Amino acid sequence: MSTTETRSTGGVSVTKQVSGKPRMTDKTRAEARLGWYLAGPAFVILVAVTGYPILQALYESLFSFRLTAPADREFIGLKNYGVILSDSLWWKALGNTAMITVVTVAVELVIGFALAMVMHKVLGWLRPIVRTAILIPYAVITVVSAYAWQYAFGLTTGFMNTVLGLGDYDVFAHKWSALAVICLSEIWKTTPFISLLLLAGLAQVPSDMTEAAKVDGATAWERLWKVTLPNMKASIMVALLFRALDAFRIFDNVYIMTNGAAGTETVSSLAYNQTISRLEIGLGSAVSVLLFVCVLAICFVAIKVFKVDLARARGEG
Amino acid sequence: MSTKEKTGWYVGALLIVLYAIVPVLYIVSMSFKSETALSDKQFFPSDWTWTNYSGIFAGNGSDLFLPALRNSIITCLVATLIAVVLAMFAAYAIARLNFPGKRIVLTSALAVAVFPVITMVTPLFNLWRQIGLYDTIPGLVIPYLALTLPISIWTMSAFFRGIPWDMEQAAQVDGATNWQAFRKVIVPLAAPGVFTTAIIAFFIAWNDFVFGISLTSTKAAQPVPAALSSFTGSSYFVQPTGAISAAAVIVTIPVVILALVFQRRIVAGLTNGAVKG
Numbered sequence: 001m002s003t004t005e006t007r008s009t010g011g012v013s014v015t016k017q018v019s020g021k022p023r024m025t026d027k028t029r030a031e032a033r034l035g036w037y038l039a040g041p042a043f044v045i046l047v048a049v050t051g052y053p054i055l056q057a058l059y060e061s062l063f064s065f066r067l068t069a070p071a072d073r074e075f076i077g078l079k080n081y082g083v084i085l086s087d088s089l090w091w092k093a094l095g096n097t098a099m100i101t102v103v104t105v106a107v108e109l110v111i112g113f114a115l116a117m118v119m120h121k122v123l124g125w126l127r128p129i130v131r132t133a134i135l136i137p138y139a140v141i142t143v144v145s146a147y148a149w150q151y152a153f154g155l156t157t158g159f160m161n162t163v164l165g166l167g168d169y170d171v172f173a174h175k176w177s178a179l180a181v182i183c184l185s186e187i188w189k190t191t192p193f194i195s196l197l198l199l200a201g202l203a204q205v206p207s208d209m210t211e212a213a214k215v216d217g218a219t220a221w222e223r224l225w226k227v228t229l230p231n232m233k234a235s236i237m238v239a240l241l242f243r244a245l246d247a248f249r250i251f252d253n254v255y256i257m258t259n260g261a262a263g264t265e266t267v268s269s270l271a272y273n274q275t276i277s278r279l280e281i282g283l284g285s286a287v288s289v290l291l292f293v294c295v296l297a298i299c300f301v302a303i304k305v306f307k308v309d310l311a312r313a314r315g316e317g
Numbered sequence: 318m319s320t321k322e323k324t325g326w327y328v329g330a331l332l333i334v335l336y337a338i339v340p341v342l343y344i345v346s347m348s349f350k351s352e353t354a355l356s357d358k359q360f361f362p363s364d365w366t367w368t369n370y371s372g373i374f375a376g377n378g379s380d381l382f383l384p385a386l387r388n389s390i391i392t393c394l395v396a397t398l399i400a401v402v403l404a405m406f407a408a409y410a411i412a413r414l415n416f417p418g419k420r421i422v423l424t425s426a427l428a429v430a431v432f433p434v435i436t437m438v439t440p441l442f443n444l445w446r447q448i449g450l451y452d453t454i455p456g457l458v459i460p461y462l463a464l465t466l467p468i469s470i471w472t473m474s475a476f477f478r479g480i481p482w483d484m485e486q487a488a489q490v491d492g493a494t495n496w497q498a499f500r501k502v503i504v505p506l507a508a509p510g511v512f513t514t515a516i517i518a519f520f521i522a523w524n525d526f527v528f529g530i531s532l533t534s535t536k537a538a539q540p541v542p543a544a545l546s547s548f549t550g551s552s553y554f555v556q557p558t559g560a561i562s563a564a565a566v567i568v569t570i571p572v573v574i575l576a577l578v579f580q581r582r583i584v585a586g587l588t589n590g591a592v593k594g
Contacts, residue, residue: 035416
């Protein structure tokens with residue numbers, strides 16, 4: 001059996017074939033042992049805290065199991081999955097989650113890029129102020145931001161209905177307006193993260209290339225599309241993937257603002273409601289497993305179809 | 318850059334500042350409104366009052382809020398400490414040593430970082446109830462490691478790659494052991510990265526809501542975000558808007574101060590961890 005091993009030494013990657021049992025000198029063997037002594041505990045905990053739950057969820061999802069009637073626990077194979085996949089509630093929740101993911105990530109990419117450009121260009125005393133301001137939404141916990149947006153749009157508490165001229169329209173009683181506010185609060189809270197990643201990407205665009213394009217008479221718009229963006233492709237893709245995976249797990253905003261009412265259920269809130277509110281462990285586990293499968297699918301599509309190369313984007317060459 | 322262009326960027330900068338602070342200002346202003354003014358639909362209160370704050374610190378809200386604040390502080394500090402110590406050793410190994418499986422450690426950290434937390438809730442809810450960890454602080458610290466450990470490993474290994482490791486070898490040539498060289502030379506150089514990592518990990522733990530509402534039920538372990546969602550008003554018919562706003566401001570103050578004081582480091586930490594790894 002042969003394995004390919006890539007190791008980087010001081011920025012240079014050496015790929016070598018290790019056939020059969022690798023021959024190691026005492027020094028490399030000691031180094032490997034020390035490496036695992038040091039990294040082992042963190043690795044074991046990482047695997048244990050997520051590996052155990054996913055395996056347990058897989059197992060529980062094969063049972064008909066309600067905590068209120070534990071004696072009736074019964075092995076039913078894949079029936080729970082059948083129940084969920086044939087229920088319109090699941091498809092609605094999946095649709096909402098997909099919609100929230102696409103909308104928030106798309107809007108965040110545009111706003112985040114604009115914020116990154118401003119942070120990149122503004123110099124002097126204003127720069128630290130802008131950088132600090134942008135960290136405020138990042139630092140504010142999601143629940144607090146959800147309350148702020150809920151109160152701002154609330155029928156009895158909010159000023160937004162007056163500002164937008166909506167009168168007595170109850171934003172949270174209607175599906176699309178409720179989802180819009182959920183998206184708004186998600187966008188407000190997480191755009192800073194995407195814009196900081198894009199700012200780091202902007203810093204990696206070679207300035208002599210933009211200068212050369214300028215000398216050649218390219219307009220600002222052409223420089224953006226032909227020089228800046230192509231050079232930032234790796235960091236844009238990484239930012240997109242990270243935010244998409246994060247948005248797909250959306251829960252806090254939904255729980256606070258509507259708790260899934262008015263047809264705003266997402267995959268995470270569906271899993272939560274099955275398990276914690278209804279104590280349907282079997283069904284809840286199956287929803288959790290399906291959510292996990294969706295996240296895997298997003299990763300797979302990003303890496304295989306869009307060729308997001310995390311290692312390259314992370315400067316590992 | 319022309320003056321016109323410059324002015325444009327400066328206007329953009331002011332817009333960013335407004336974007337960032339308006340929702341926060343609104344919750345602050347709500348927290349200073351009296352019970353009757355809460356429904357006046359104004360941005361700023363017409364008369365400022367401390368009632369909401371005295372309610373959560375000394376009044377009938379304090380019974381729920383103060384234990385929750387204590388729980389949040391203890392849980393997040395312990396989870397941050399464990400994650401940072403473990404990640405420090407792992408990041409040292411990743412940045413400094415050649416060992417088979419280095420990529421596996423980094424890849425699994427990445428996988429755990431994108432793992433849907435709600436998937437952990439069902440099995441843990443069940444197991445914690447069976448083994449007595451439900452509604453306890455350790456029962457919250459353990460799942461918090463799934464949140465804090467991955468980002469700590471990535472952020473810190475990015476910092477550690479920038480450390481001039483030759484200095485450690487020089488110390489070893491001078492007769493220091495591996496451990497001495499690590500402790501005396503590398504630890505002081507690594508301290509800023511470790512500190513930044515700790516702040517970011519703390520932010521992440523402080524932000525948790527899913528575990529808080531699923532794995533706790535009483536003031537024995539319930540953290541602030543979960544407690545916020547279970548506030549009740551002065552009577553069942555009054556919405557606890559004022560109390561929630563005041564409590565929201567209190568949990569926001571420490572993290573915003575940390576963000577203001579350490580903005581440079583946090584920006585570096587977040588971008589290094591995500592872009593350079």
